[in-house]
Amino acid sequence: MRFDxxxxxxxxxxxxxxxxxxxxxxxxxxxxxHLHNLRDYGAGKHKQVDDYAxxxxxxxxxxxxPIAACLEQLLGERQYDEVIYTTPDGVVLNQxxxxxxxxxxxxxxLCGHYKGIDERIxxxxxxxxxxxxxxxxxxxxxxxxxxxxxxxxxIPGVLNDETSALFDSFQDDLLAPPVYTRPAVWRNLPVPxxxxxxxxxxxxxxxxxKSLERTRERRPDLYGKFMGE
Ligand code: 6GU
Numbered sequence: 001m002r003f004d005x006x007x008x009x010x011x012x013x014x015x016x017x018x019x020x021x022x023x024x025x026x027x028x029x030x031x032x033x034h035l036h037n038l039r040d041y042g043a044g045k046h047k048q049v050d051d052y053a054x055x056x057x058x059x060x061x062x063x064x065x066p067i068a069a070c071l072e073q074l075l076g077e078r079q080y081d082e083v084i085y086t087t088p089d090g091v092v093l094n095q096x097x098x099x100x101x102x103x104x105x106x107x108x109x110l111c112g113h114y115k116g117i118d119e120r121i122x123x124x125x126x127x128x129x130x131x132x133x134x135x136x137x138x139x140x141x142x143x144x145x146x147x148x149x150x151x152x153x154x155i156p157g158v159l160n161d162e163t164s165a166l167f168d169s170f171q172d173d174l175l176a177p178p179v180y181t182r183p184a185v186w187r188n189l190p191v192p193x194x195x196x197x198x199x200x201x202x203x204x205x206x207x208x209x210k211s212l213e214r215t216r217e218r219r220p221d222l223y224g225k226f227m228g229e
Contacts, residue, residue, distance in 0.1 A: 001031055001104065001105060001155050002031075002033075002078075002107070003031075003034070003107050003108075003109060003148050003152075004034045004074055004080075004108045005034070005035050005036065005111065005144050005148070006108070006111065007036070007037065007038060007144070008037070008038045008039055008049055008113050009111075009113070009139060009141050010035040010036075010037050013035055013141050013144065014035070017148055021149075021152070021153050021158060022148065022149060025155060025158040028158070030157050030158055031155060031158065033148060036070055036074070038066055039066075040070075041065075041067075041070040041073075042063075042066045043066070048063065048066075050113075050114050053115060057115075058115075059114055062112075062113060062116065062118065067117060067118075067125075068125070071110070074108055075108075079106065080108045081104035081105055082104060082107050082128050083110070083125050083128070084108065084109045084110070084127070084130055084147070085109075085110045085112060085126045085130070085140075086111050086112050086129075086130055086132075086141075086143040086144050087112045087130070087131060087140060088135075088137070089129070090129030090130040090131040091129060091131065092131050092134070093130050093132050093133075093143075093150070094170070095168075095171060098147075098154060099154060101151045102151050102154035109148075110126070111140035111143070112139065113141075130147065131143070153165065172226075173225055175211060175214045175215045175222070177206075177211045177214065178214075184196060192206070194206045212226075
């Protein structure tokens with residue numbers, strides 16, 4: 001799977017995608033991430049990529065021409081399954097959307113910045129607009145990093161234990177159960193006995209019970225959905 005990320009701040013995207021599972025995915029040839037600096041497509045001595053908003057108001061708007069030049073170059077090189085724009089007014093990302101995207105081959109992501117991009121770019125190129133939650137980031141770069149991480153780890157072969165993604169929080173609309181490691185007693189706090197029992201059926205039942213309990217307490221919205229309410 002290949003991601004092309006278009007941004008005015010490529011530096012912001014380098015580190016989060018160069019470690020741990022993302023690095024392993026790339027090392028295994030399962031994931032490619034290409035960063036494109038929008039400023040390279042800006043015009044004039046200053047490589048200008050933003051301008052004042054028509055109608056006034058605070059904040060700059062990303063100009064259409066550099067974005068169009070960059071996207072058209074990329075679109076001429078390969079077929080993209082989606083052209084995504086990261087923006088707080090997009091569809092809120094969830095695990096279902098990540099699962100769907102993990103089946104794609106080529107994804108192009110345009111990172112929003114400043115007050116946003118000229119609306120005509122959205123109308124002309126964008127197939128999917130994504131937000132990562134109801135709060136405001138300074139730019140779409142961190143949202144794009146979240147997208148690559150959440151989707152990239154779902155590519156078959158990326159996670160070492162293929163089953164582990166199946167038990168993530170949200171994968172079946174429930175939060176994950178608590179986990180423990182050695183020592184079995186720490187500061188007088190013992191690990192739940194069932195986990196030391198070696199009885200796999202009892203352990204799985206306990207985990208499911210804890211998932212339900214935790215979801216009911218912390219996320220009644222998810223719990224209701226899981227129970228078919
Ligand atoms: Cl995609 N961009 C920005 N700027 N803020 C956000 C967001 C995206 N998703 C949530 N907040």
